[in-house]
Amino acid sequence: MTTTLPKLALGPILYYWSKQQVEDFYRDVADTDIDIVYLGEAVCSKRRIMRNKDWFRIGEQLQARGKTVILSTLTLLEAASELSMLKRLCAESPFLIEANDIAAVQILKELGKPFVSGPSVNIYNSRTLKKLSESGLIRWTLPVELSATELAEFQRHRPDNVETEVFAWGRLPLAYSARCFTARAANLQKDDCQFRCLDYPDGLLLSTREDEAFLCINGIQTQSARTVNLLGEINRFSDLGVDVLRISPQSSNTIDIIKRFAAVLNEPQSPTRFDTELESWMPTAECNGYWNGEAGMERY
Amino acid sequence: MELICPAGNLPSLKAAVDNGADVVYIGFQDDTNARHFAGLNFNDKRAAEGVAYAHRRGARVFVAINTYPQVGAFERWQQAVDRAARLGVDALILADIGLLDYAAQRWPDLRLHLSVQASATNPASLRFYHENFAIQRAVLPRVLSVKQVEQVIKESPVEIEVFGFGSLCVMVEGRCLLSSYATGQSPNTFGACSPASAVRWKETPRGLESRLNGVLIDRYEEGENAGYPTLCKGRFQVQDKTGYAIEEPTSLNTLSLIPDLMRIGVCALKVEGRQRSPAYVKLVTRVLRAAIDAAKKDPDGFSVDAEWMASLQQVSEGTQTTLGAYARPWQ
Numbered sequence: 001m002t003t004t005l006p007k008l009a010l011g012p013i014l015y016y017w018s019k020q021q022v023e024d025f026y027r028d029v030a031d032t033d034i035d036i037v038y039l040g041e042a043v044c045s046k047r048r049i050m051r052n053k054d055w056f057r058i059g060e061q062l063q064a065r066g067k068t069v070i071l072s073t074l075t076l077l078e079a080a081s082e083l084s085m086l087k088r089l090c091a092e093s094p095f096l097i098e099a100n101d102i103a104a105v106q107i108l109k110e111l112g113k114p115f116v117s118g119p120s121v122n123i124y125n126s127r128t129l130k131k132l133s134e135s136g137l138i139r140w141t142l143p144v145e146l147s148a149t150e151l152a153e154f155q156r157h158r159p160d161n162v163e164t165e166v167f168a169w170g171r172l173p174l175a176y177s178a179r180c181f182t183a184r185a186a187n188l189q190k191d192d193c194q195f196r197c198l199d200y201p202d203g204l205l206l207s208t209r210e211d212e213a214f215l216c217i218n219g220i221q222t223q224s225a226r227t228v229n230l231l232g233e234i235n236r237f238s239d240l241g242v243d244v245l246r247i248s249p250q251s252s253n254t255i256d257i258i259k260r261f262a263a264v265l266n267e268p269q270s271p272t273r274f275d276t277e278l279e280s281w282m283p284t285a286e287c288n289g290y291w292n293g294e295a296g297m298e299r300y
Numbered sequence: 301m302e303l304i305c306p307a308g309n310l311p312s313l314k315a316a317v318d319n320g321a322d323v324v325y326i327g328f329q330d331d332t333n334a335r336h337f338a339g340l341n342f343n344d345k346r347a348a349e350g351v352a353y354a355h356r357r358g359a360r361v362f363v364a365i366n367t368y369p370q371v372g373a374f375e376r377w378q379q380a381v382d383r384a385a386r387l388g389v390d391a392l393i394l395a396d397i398g399l400l401d402y403a404a405q406r407w408p409d410l411r412l413h414l415s416v417q418a419s420a421t422n423p424a425s426l427r428f429y430h431e432n433f434a435i436q437r438a439v440l441p442r443v444l445s446v447k448q449v450e451q452v453i454k455e456s457p458v459e460i461e462v463f464g465f466g467s468l469c470v471m472v473e474g475r476c477l478l479s480s481y482a483t484g485q486s487p488n489t490f491g492a493c494s495p496a497s498a499v500r501w502k503e504t505p506r507g508l509e510s511r512l513n514g515v516l517i518d519r520y521e522e523g524e525n526a527g528y529p530t531l532c533k534g535r536f537q538v539q540d541k542t543g544y545a546i547e548e549p550t551s552l553n554t555l556s557l558i559p560d561l562m563r564i565g566v567c568a569l570k571v572e573g574r575q576r577s578p579a580y581v582k583l584v585t586r587v588l589r590a591a592i593d594a595a596k597k598d599p600d601g602f603s604v605d606a607e608w609m610a611s612l613q614q615v616s617e618g619t620q621t622t623l624g625a626y627a628r629p630w631q
Contacts (some may be wrong), residue, residue, distance in 0.1 A: 076472055077422045078444055080451045086424075103424035106431075120475055122419070122488065124368035127398030131432070145480045145489060146371075153372040175471040175478050175532075178443035178625040181546060185538045189629060206545050207537045208516040215478070217538065217545070222471070224481055289484070295513055296481035 009036035012072035016197035033262040126157040139163035147293035163243035170248025201251035226287035253281040302568040315582040320589030336491030360390035366415035414438035419474035423455035450564040466572025470547040549618030
């Protein structure tokens with residue numbers, strides 16, 4: 001049996017960066033070997049430094065460099081205005097859309113457009129995957145709390161023409177809320193948040209009272225403090241028929257991380273050869289418990 | 301507006317029915333429901349007794365099968381749907397797309413409700429579940445303001461039920477993995493948050509400590525009330541501050557909003573707490589029944605009775621309550 005190695009995707013920027021930082025970041029990304037780039041705002045509708053036209057422009061530039069571009073959409077929709085924004089984005093996007101809520105699934109189905117699903121779309125069994133493929137799903141992302149064993153079971157029954165993506169690098173997106181915890185940390189109300197997220201390009205660390213780095217506050221989203229790195233599993237990914245590995249952007253070293261992933265995909269013989277270096281680029285420490293069927297924060 | 305009350309066992313179900321619940325919702329004794337706790341919930345025999353008890357008294361019974369069927373174990377959830385259907389319950393409360401698909405095909409006449417665990421917060425999502433599975437009602441996550449609930453109701457193809465009282469998830473239900481990050485078990489995968497098996501209490505020179513799989517969730521000084529170490533309600537450090545960085549131990553209490561919720565067209569008010577005692581169920585059912593009846597009789601003259609408030613305060617987490625996302629401070 002021949003196995004093919006997965007492609008590399010860069011997930012959407014989950015933090016709030018300045019426009020300059022975003023522009024500079026994607027200029028550098030264009031020079032890498034990344035295959036797929038997700039653009040857009042998936043966390044908070046108040047983050048509007050980048051407008052749709054800015055994302056479309058960056059997307060065209062990346063596409064001109066041979067990248068496949070996908071536009072990400074909001075995970076939590078509360079106000080009617082957010083739903084209208086989502087509808088407009090789905091209708092106007094020249095690129096494929098990543099649905100992060102069932103609202104996007106429905107809207108894209110109504111538009112007759114195919115879509116991919118992000119890690120917050122709850123696909124926990126094969127019947128759900130099949131049903132969504134009937135609505136136009138062409139690639140899904142494994143929920144981050146599921147394991148290699150569970151993925152193997154999915155892959156056995158995967159519908160034809162549906163690709164599988166795995167969140168392979170980054171702080172794990174764990175929860176979403178009506179409340180903004182970054183604003184709360186600054187004693188501000190959400191509707192007067194003063195865009196404090198701009199001060200924390202990798203989120204705001206939440207530690208236990210014995211100084212154990214535990215979670216990472218990113219506006220209305222809560223992430224793990226630890227970073228997942230599944231590059232060492234590359235041979236297992238090909239055995240399992242995983243099509244795409246997702247790298248979630250961080251404010252520094254993302255380009256280096258992409259390069260190490262690409263190097264291992266070119267020569268997968270000793271996939272852990274960059275591990276020490278990769279670990280030095282994590283904001284706190286590594287975790288890979290979920291992939292191994294344990295608590296997400298654990299490390300194996 | 302109907303009153304929907306929780307029951308983790310037969311005495312609680314009877315307490316709910318006897319004190320004015322229109323509907324009681326229950327779960328089976330396994331990980332097919334989001335209150336998968338030891339010693340809680342119904343086997344088929346108890347469930348049948350409960351259904352008969354409720355129906356004889358004009359109340360209805362819903363069954364929550366609202367965790368996500370795990371890949372390779374779908375049959376257990378499928379069987380739960382079949383068992384509930386054969387018990388003659390009045391509706392199933394489901395979250396998973398695959399399971400909704402099964403239930404809609406296998407039991408086309410059975411009423412399906414969308415669980416809060418499906419995280420559906422907007423009319424487009426509701427349309428998906430309505431078109432695909434003919435759901436007739438959805439329970440909204442506790443993330444919307446009253447105005448946002450009203451907007452959803454205006455465009456929703458289905459009836460809308462909301463939470464009225466009980467322990468509060470500050471995260472969108474169905475999209476919170478904090479518990480499995482710390483313990484390996486989450487509401488989605490296991491039907492429990494911050495599971496008791498992972499909890500450890502220890503007296504230390506610095507105070508009483510609660511841990512979840514080793515992670516320090518809180519530490520209590522002499523005289524402080526210690527609460528269950530639900531992960532999001534612990535005290536943590538952010539920058540140089542120590543405190544409830546995510547949420548305080550508090551319960552949702554919508555007594556003062558009942559006339560508004562009726563006016564905007566909420567069809568049912570739900571009480572959280574299948575894990576709580578029959579005494580809790582009795583007290584909360586009684587208070588909310590009185591409040592809903594008062595609001596129906598005279599919506600404009602409605603005021604919250606001080607005794608109702610005091611009763612609910614007693615059974616609230618940290619003995620404090622909040623309007624949660626319904627009110628502006630959260631938005």
